Amino acid sequence: MKNIPPTYFISLTALCAALYAISIILxxxxxxxxxxxxxxxxxxxxALFALLGGPWVAGIGAAIGSFLGDIFGLVPLGRTDPVLALFAGVPANFVGFFIFGFLIRKYGSWGSFLLISFLALLIGNFIAAFNVVVYLGFMFPLNHPWATFSGALLGASFNLKIGLILGFLLFWLLTMLPVMLFVFPPLVRALSPILKKYPYTSKLVLEEPRIIVPKGFILGIILLALAYVLYFTPIVNIIPFETIIGGDVKFGLTYLFFLTFITGIIVIFLPFLIFTLKYLGKKNNGKI
Structure with a gap:
């Protein structure tokens, strides 16, 4: 893999930040x-810029883009504030996408992409969830619109705070992961003619079934286990869902269960489908 010249690095990082910020605003x-x-x-x-420029481009671009997107997109809607965006969103996005870029460049395969996506989003969203709870519970200004919630959190038990961190983590992780798994690969496929011409792009290879199938199976089982825990165990008594949701708890859990369950099933069987289509394509072309 060639080293990226400084001009490319700056350009890619700026473009990553700008596009990410725009996507957040939209x-x-x-x-x-x-x-x-x-x-x-x-x-x-x-994630795409992690392929184009590596972990530093992805991490720095995501951190800057997240902050700008929060400032111009979420702050006007009252869903965050500048301090929280800097305290939670910036480090979470930097670490998460730096890890993604580092590992995807190191292992460079679609099978690894499944597990790397889960790991990077897990770590990044944990940082975001932890910092959100710390900020709301200890650092919020007295005139903050969330002061009532934060005041209750400040006096809450340790278990409640841990549960709140876990709740935020699960919500964000399990809604972001399907986007990463099912939107990113078609995007890379669609842009492959352009990516192949760029000399610094990390290549993702499709492994043999004996390699990629177990990776998909492992991630799928993890997701199915999470779906089971969400819907068939009394986790609602551990995690303060009603504090986070502020609405129909049962609907939220049902939505999250089906999203996670369907994602897990697809991840388990997707490698088989890919290789079936690949086999049929070769057969139709007379190669098999």
Missing amino acids: TAYLPTPWIVGHLRLGIIIP
Whole structure:
């Protein structure tokens, strides 16, 4: 892999930040069913720039883009404030996409992409969730519009705070992961003629079935286990969903269960489908 010249690095980082910020602004009006944050479809942009420029481009671009997007998209809607955007969003996006870029460049395969996406989003969203709870519980200004919630959190038990962190983490992770898994690969496929011409792009290879199938199976089982825990165990007694959601708790859990369950099933069987289509394509072309 060639080293990226400084001019390319600066240009790619700036472009990544700008596109990511625009995507956040455009989707700021798409809330989750729990009125927490928003549907962040734009996570595929720093992921794409991780292929183009590596971990530093993806991490720095995502951090700057997240801050700008929050300032001009979420702050006007009252879903964050500048300090929280800097305290939670910036480090979470930097670390998450730096890890994604580093690992995807190191392993460079679609099978690894499945597990790397899960790991990067897990770590990044944990940082965001932890910092949000710390900020709301200890650092918020007295005139903050969330002062009532923050005051209650400040006097809450340790278990409640841990539960709140876990709740935010699950919400964000399980809504972002399907976007990464099912939107990013078609995007890379569509842009492949352009990406192949760019000399610094990290290549993603499609492994043999004996390699990629177990990776898809592992991630799928993890997601199915999470779906089971969400819907068939009394997790609502551990995680303060009603504090986060502020609405129909059962609807939120049902939505999250089906989203996670369907994603897990697809991840398990997707490698089989890919290789079936690949086999049929070769057969139709007379190669098999």
